Amino acid sequence: MDKEIIKLISEAGSVAIFPHVNADGDAIGSSLALGMALRNSGKKVWVYMEEDIPTVYKFLPGGELAGFYDESADTADLNIALDTGDVGRLGSRGEGFFMAPCTINIDHHITNTKFAHLNHVNAVSASTGEITYLLLKKLEMEINADIATCLYTAIATDTGGFQYQNTTAETHKIIAELLSTGINVGEISQRIYDNTTYEKLKLTAKSIELLELHENSKLAVVALSLEDIFSTGAKEEDCDGLVNIGRSIESVEVSALIKEKSNTEIRVNLRSKNYVDVSEVAAIFDGGGHKRAAGCTIIGTIEEAKKKIIEAIKERL
Ligand SMILES: [Mn+2]
Structure with a gap:
Protein backbone atom coordinates (compact mmCIF):
# COMPACT_ATOMS: atom_id res chain seq x y z
CA MET A 1 0.00 0.00 0.00
CA ASP A 194 -31.13 -17.61 4.14
CA ASN A 195 -33.19 -14.57 3.43
CA THR A 196 -34.76 -15.28 0.04
CA THR A 197 -38.12 -13.63 -0.50
CA TYR A 198 -40.92 -15.54 -2.19
CA GLU A 199 -40.72 -13.10 -5.11
CA LYS A 200 -37.02 -13.74 -5.58
CA LEU A 201 -37.66 -17.47 -5.50
CA LYS A 202 -40.26 -17.02 -8.25
CA LEU A 203 -37.72 -15.01 -10.26
CA THR A 204 -35.21 -17.83 -9.77
CA ALA A 205 -37.77 -20.32 -11.08
CA LYS A 206 -38.42 -18.05 -14.06
CA SER A 207 -34.67 -17.84 -14.75
CA ILE A 208 -34.31 -21.63 -14.71
CA GLU A 209 -37.23 -21.86 -17.09
CA LEU A 210 -35.61 -19.36 -19.48
CA LEU A 211 -32.09 -20.82 -19.23
CA GLU A 212 -30.59 -21.87 -22.56
CA LEU A 213 -27.51 -23.98 -23.18
CA HIS A 214 -25.28 -23.22 -26.16
CA GLU A 215 -21.98 -24.46 -27.56
CA ASN A 216 -22.19 -28.07 -26.46
CA SER A 217 -23.68 -27.01 -23.12
CA LYS A 218 -20.53 -25.05 -22.25
CA LEU A 219 -22.36 -21.73 -22.30
CA ALA A 220 -25.46 -21.01 -20.21
CA VAL A 221 -27.55 -17.94 -21.02
CA VAL A 222 -30.46 -16.44 -19.13
CA ALA A 223 -32.07 -13.39 -20.71
CA LEU A 224 -34.55 -11.55 -18.49
CA SER A 225 -36.81 -8.81 -19.81
CA LEU A 226 -38.21 -6.18 -17.45
CA GLU A 227 -41.54 -7.94 -17.85
CA ASP A 228 -39.97 -11.26 -16.77
CA ILE A 229 -38.57 -9.60 -13.65
CA PHE A 230 -41.55 -7.56 -12.58
CA SER A 231 -44.21 -10.19 -13.41
CA THR A 232 -42.81 -12.22 -10.52
CA GLY A 233 -43.12 -9.26 -8.16
CA ALA A 234 -39.33 -9.27 -7.70
CA LYS A 235 -37.14 -6.17 -7.50
CA GLU A 236 -34.14 -5.42 -9.68
CA GLU A 237 -31.74 -6.19 -6.83
CA ASP A 238 -33.24 -9.71 -6.72
CA CYS A 239 -31.34 -10.45 -9.94
CA ASP A 240 -28.15 -10.55 -7.88
CA GLY A 241 -26.69 -14.04 -7.93
CA LEU A 242 -28.95 -15.41 -10.67
CA VAL A 243 -25.91 -15.78 -12.96
CA ASN A 244 -24.73 -18.56 -10.63
CA ILE A 245 -27.62 -20.81 -11.67
CA GLY A 246 -26.01 -21.41 -15.08
CA ARG A 247 -22.57 -21.63 -13.55
CA SER A 248 -23.67 -24.47 -11.29
CA ILE A 249 -24.36 -26.77 -14.26
CA GLU A 250 -21.63 -29.40 -14.58
CA SER A 251 -20.81 -28.89 -18.28
CA VAL A 252 -20.91 -25.08 -18.19
CA GLU A 253 -17.73 -23.01 -18.50
CA VAL A 254 -19.36 -19.61 -18.97
CA SER A 255 -22.65 -18.36 -17.59
CA ALA A 256 -24.26 -15.15 -18.82
CA LEU A 257 -27.14 -13.27 -17.25
CA ILE A 258 -28.59 -10.75 -19.66
CA LYS A 259 -30.95 -8.33 -18.02
CA GLU A 260 -33.04 -5.57 -19.55
CA LYS A 261 -32.56 -2.24 -17.72
CA SER A 262 -34.60 -0.23 -20.20
CA ASN A 263 -35.76 -0.54 -23.83
CA THR A 264 -32.27 0.32 -25.02
CA GLU A 265 -29.96 -0.60 -22.17
CA ILE A 266 -28.98 -4.18 -21.33
CA ARG A 267 -26.84 -5.22 -18.38
CA VAL A 268 -24.77 -8.38 -18.76
CA ASN A 269 -23.19 -10.39 -15.93
CA LEU A 270 -20.63 -13.04 -16.79
CA ARG A 271 -19.09 -15.89 -14.79
CA SER A 272 -16.59 -18.53 -15.84
CA LYS A 273 -15.18 -21.61 -14.18
CA ASN A 274 -11.75 -22.53 -15.48
CA TYR A 275 -10.30 -20.97 -18.59
CA VAL A 276 -12.39 -18.27 -20.24
CA ASP A 277 -11.31 -14.78 -19.18
CA VAL A 278 -14.69 -13.05 -19.00
CA SER A 279 -13.11 -9.67 -18.20
CA GLU A 280 -11.87 -9.73 -21.82
CA VAL A 281 -15.38 -10.41 -23.09
CA ALA A 282 -16.78 -7.59 -20.95
CA ALA A 283 -14.02 -5.24 -22.18
CA ILE A 284 -15.22 -5.67 -25.79
CA PHE A 285 -18.38 -3.87 -24.67
CA ASP A 286 -16.54 -1.30 -22.49
CA GLY A 287 -17.22 -3.26 -19.34
CA GLY A 288 -14.77 -4.87 -16.97
CA GLY A 289 -14.21 -7.05 -13.96
CA HIS A 290 -12.19 -10.14 -13.12
CA LYS A 291 -11.16 -13.25 -15.05
CA ARG A 292 -13.97 -15.29 -13.51
CA ALA A 293 -16.57 -12.57 -12.93
CA ALA A 294 -17.23 -9.53 -15.08
CA GLY A 295 -19.97 -7.33 -16.43
CA CYS A 296 -20.84 -4.81 -19.11
CA THR A 297 -23.70 -2.73 -20.42
CA ILE A 298 -24.80 -3.09 -24.04
CA ILE A 299 -26.92 -0.53 -25.84
CA GLY A 300 -29.57 -2.27 -27.93
CA THR A 301 -32.43 -4.66 -27.49
CA ILE A 302 -32.20 -7.72 -25.32
CA GLU A 303 -32.12 -9.97 -28.41
CA GLU A 304 -29.27 -7.99 -29.95
CA ALA A 305 -27.29 -8.08 -26.70
CA LYS A 306 -27.81 -11.81 -26.41
CA LYS A 307 -26.56 -12.40 -29.95
CA LYS A 308 -23.48 -10.25 -29.42
CA ILE A 309 -22.58 -11.90 -26.13
CA ILE A 310 -22.99 -15.44 -27.47
CA GLU A 311 -20.78 -14.53 -30.47
CA ALA A 312 -18.06 -13.04 -28.24
CA ILE A 313 -17.98 -16.00 -25.86
CA LYS A 314 -18.22 -18.66 -28.59
CA GLU A 315 -14.73 -17.81 -29.85
CA ARG A 316 -13.23 -18.41 -26.44
CA LEU A 317 -14.80 -21.75 -25.60
MN1 LIG B 1 -15.33 -6.72 -5.22
Missing part, protein backbone atom coordinates in the same frame (compact mmCIF):
# COMPACT_ATOMS: atom_id res chain seq x y z
CA ASP A 2 1.29 3.39 -1.08
CA LYS A 3 2.67 5.39 1.89
CA GLU A 4 1.12 8.51 0.41
CA ILE A 5 -2.34 6.93 0.58
CA ILE A 6 -1.84 6.11 4.28
CA LYS A 7 -0.61 9.63 4.96
CA LEU A 8 -3.47 11.30 3.09
CA ILE A 9 -6.12 9.25 4.87
CA SER A 10 -4.47 9.78 8.27
CA GLU A 11 -4.35 13.54 7.78
CA ALA A 12 -7.80 14.08 6.26
CA GLY A 13 -10.37 15.71 8.52
CA SER A 14 -13.28 14.58 6.39
CA VAL A 15 -13.62 11.67 3.98
CA ALA A 16 -16.37 10.66 1.55
CA ILE A 17 -16.53 7.05 0.40
CA PHE A 18 -18.00 6.02 -2.96
CA PRO A 19 -18.92 2.35 -3.59
CA HIS A 20 -19.87 1.30 -7.14
CA VAL A 21 -23.41 1.47 -8.52
CA ASN A 22 -25.66 -1.51 -7.69
CA ALA A 23 -23.40 -1.99 -4.71
CA ASP A 24 -22.77 -5.62 -3.80
CA GLY A 25 -21.66 -7.11 -0.47
CA ASP A 26 -18.01 -6.27 -1.12
CA ALA A 27 -18.68 -2.65 -2.08
CA ILE A 28 -21.06 -1.98 0.81
CA GLY A 29 -19.19 -4.04 3.40
CA SER A 30 -15.86 -2.38 2.58
CA SER A 31 -17.39 1.11 2.49
CA LEU A 32 -19.18 0.82 5.83
CA ALA A 33 -16.14 -0.82 7.47
CA LEU A 34 -13.78 1.91 6.30
CA GLY A 35 -16.40 4.55 7.14
CA MET A 36 -16.84 3.35 10.72
CA ALA A 37 -13.09 3.03 11.32
CA LEU A 38 -12.46 6.56 10.06
CA ARG A 39 -15.36 7.94 12.09
CA ASN A 40 -14.07 6.16 15.21
CA SER A 41 -10.78 7.95 14.72
CA GLY A 42 -12.50 11.32 14.80
CA LYS A 43 -13.02 12.09 11.13
CA LYS A 44 -16.20 13.31 9.50
CA VAL A 45 -17.37 10.56 7.15
CA TRP A 46 -19.98 10.12 4.45
CA VAL A 47 -20.70 7.03 2.37
CA TYR A 48 -22.32 8.20 -0.84
CA MET A 49 -24.46 5.52 -2.44
CA GLU A 50 -26.01 5.52 -5.92
CA GLU A 51 -29.03 3.58 -4.66
CA ASP A 52 -30.46 2.61 -1.30
CA ILE A 53 -28.57 -0.15 0.54
CA PRO A 54 -30.04 -3.45 -0.77
CA THR A 55 -32.43 -5.04 1.72
CA VAL A 56 -30.12 -8.01 2.29
CA TYR A 57 -27.31 -5.72 3.54
CA LYS A 58 -29.49 -3.48 5.74
CA PHE A 59 -28.37 -5.51 8.78
CA LEU A 60 -24.80 -4.29 8.43
CA PRO A 61 -23.59 -1.90 11.13
CA GLY A 62 -22.66 1.60 9.96
CA GLY A 63 -25.66 2.03 7.64
CA GLU A 64 -26.28 5.43 9.26
CA LEU A 65 -23.20 6.73 7.41
CA ALA A 66 -24.82 6.03 4.04
CA GLY A 67 -26.66 8.65 2.06
CA PHE A 68 -27.14 9.99 -1.45
CA TYR A 69 -24.85 12.44 -3.12
CA ASP A 70 -26.28 15.68 -4.43
CA GLU A 71 -24.85 19.05 -5.44
CA SER A 72 -25.48 20.52 -2.00
CA ALA A 73 -23.31 17.83 -0.40
CA ASP A 74 -20.32 19.05 1.61
CA THR A 75 -16.99 18.64 -0.12
CA ALA A 76 -14.73 16.29 1.82
CA ASP A 77 -10.95 16.69 2.09
CA LEU A 78 -10.66 13.31 0.46
CA ASN A 79 -12.90 11.15 -1.72
CA ILE A 80 -12.27 7.40 -1.83
CA ALA A 81 -13.81 5.07 -4.44
CA LEU A 82 -14.04 1.46 -3.30
CA ASP A 83 -14.45 -1.67 -5.46
CA THR A 84 -14.98 0.58 -8.49
CA GLY A 85 -13.21 -0.40 -11.72
CA ASP A 86 -13.93 2.73 -13.72
CA VAL A 87 -15.65 6.11 -13.52
CA GLY A 88 -18.76 4.70 -15.23
CA ARG A 89 -19.30 2.51 -12.18
CA LEU A 90 -19.73 5.68 -10.11
CA GLY A 91 -22.91 6.40 -12.09
CA SER A 92 -24.36 9.84 -11.45
CA ARG A 93 -21.74 10.52 -8.73
CA GLY A 94 -18.87 10.61 -11.22
CA GLU A 95 -18.57 14.37 -11.24
CA GLY A 96 -19.02 14.70 -7.50
CA PHE A 97 -16.21 12.24 -6.91
CA PHE A 98 -13.68 14.58 -8.50
CA MET A 99 -14.85 17.61 -6.48
CA ALA A 100 -12.54 16.81 -3.56
CA PRO A 101 -9.01 18.23 -3.61
CA CYS A 102 -7.71 14.68 -3.52
CA THR A 103 -9.15 11.35 -4.70
CA ILE A 104 -8.14 7.75 -4.01
CA ASN A 105 -9.23 4.59 -5.81
CA ILE A 106 -8.94 1.30 -3.89
CA ASP A 107 -9.96 -1.79 -5.82
CA HIS A 108 -9.22 -5.34 -7.00
CA HIS A 109 -10.63 -5.34 -10.55
CA ILE A 110 -7.99 -6.30 -13.11
CA THR A 111 -9.57 -3.87 -15.58
CA ASN A 112 -9.33 -0.87 -13.21
CA THR A 113 -8.63 2.33 -15.17
CA LYS A 114 -6.80 4.07 -12.26
CA PHE A 115 -8.97 7.14 -12.55
CA ALA A 116 -8.11 8.81 -9.21
CA HIS A 117 -5.12 10.90 -8.10
CA LEU A 118 -3.81 7.91 -6.15
CA ASN A 119 -4.71 4.36 -7.04
CA HIS A 120 -4.23 1.14 -5.13
CA VAL A 121 -5.36 -1.76 -7.32
CA ASN A 122 -4.52 -5.31 -6.31
CA ALA A 123 -6.09 -7.74 -8.77
CA VAL A 124 -4.73 -10.73 -6.83
CA SER A 125 -6.89 -9.80 -3.86
CA ALA A 126 -10.16 -11.73 -3.71
CA SER A 127 -12.11 -8.73 -2.53
CA THR A 128 -11.88 -5.05 -1.74
CA GLY A 129 -12.78 -6.20 1.78
CA GLU A 130 -9.35 -7.82 2.12
CA ILE A 131 -7.59 -4.69 0.89
CA THR A 132 -9.67 -2.59 3.29
CA TYR A 133 -8.63 -4.86 6.16
CA LEU A 134 -4.93 -4.40 5.29
CA LEU A 135 -5.50 -0.65 4.92
CA LEU A 136 -7.01 -0.40 8.43
CA LYS A 137 -4.04 -2.36 9.80
CA LYS A 138 -1.63 0.06 8.13
CA LEU A 139 -3.63 2.98 9.51
CA GLU A 140 -3.38 1.32 12.93
CA MET A 141 -7.10 1.65 13.39
CA GLU A 142 -9.02 -0.70 15.65
CA ILE A 143 -11.12 -3.38 13.96
CA ASN A 144 -14.05 -3.90 16.30
CA ALA A 145 -16.87 -6.43 15.89
CA ASP A 146 -19.02 -4.01 13.86
CA ILE A 147 -16.21 -3.34 11.40
CA ALA A 148 -15.37 -7.06 11.32
CA THR A 149 -19.01 -7.90 10.47
CA CYS A 150 -18.83 -5.60 7.43
CA LEU A 151 -15.45 -6.92 6.28
CA TYR A 152 -16.51 -10.53 6.77
CA THR A 153 -19.58 -9.89 4.61
CA ALA A 154 -17.45 -8.18 1.94
CA ILE A 155 -14.96 -11.05 1.74
CA ALA A 156 -17.50 -13.89 2.08
CA THR A 157 -19.71 -12.55 -0.72
CA ASP A 158 -16.90 -11.82 -3.22
CA THR A 159 -15.40 -15.30 -2.73
CA GLY A 160 -18.78 -17.06 -3.06
CA GLY A 161 -18.53 -18.15 0.56
CA PHE A 162 -14.80 -19.01 0.16
CA GLN A 163 -15.51 -21.31 -2.78
CA TYR A 164 -14.07 -19.37 -5.73
CA GLN A 165 -10.52 -19.65 -7.07
CA ASN A 166 -9.71 -16.16 -5.74
CA THR A 167 -9.79 -17.51 -2.15
CA THR A 168 -6.26 -17.70 -0.75
CA ALA A 169 -4.47 -18.56 2.47
CA GLU A 170 -4.31 -14.80 3.04
CA THR A 171 -8.12 -14.64 2.75
CA HIS A 172 -8.49 -17.23 5.50
CA LYS A 173 -5.87 -15.57 7.71
CA ILE A 174 -7.77 -12.30 7.51
CA ILE A 175 -11.06 -14.10 8.21
CA ALA A 176 -9.47 -15.75 11.28
CA GLU A 177 -8.50 -12.29 12.55
CA LEU A 178 -12.01 -10.99 11.93
CA LEU A 179 -13.58 -13.94 13.79
CA SER A 180 -11.37 -13.27 16.80
CA THR A 181 -13.34 -10.04 17.36
CA GLY A 182 -16.26 -12.24 18.41
CA ILE A 183 -18.55 -11.90 15.39
CA ASN A 184 -21.19 -14.57 14.88
CA VAL A 185 -20.64 -16.26 11.52
CA GLY A 186 -23.83 -18.32 11.73
CA GLU A 187 -25.92 -15.22 12.24
CA ILE A 188 -24.19 -13.28 9.44
CA SER A 189 -24.56 -16.23 7.02
CA GLN A 190 -28.24 -16.50 7.80
CA ARG A 191 -28.68 -12.80 7.07
CA ILE A 192 -26.81 -13.06 3.77
CA TYR A 193 -27.94 -16.44 2.45
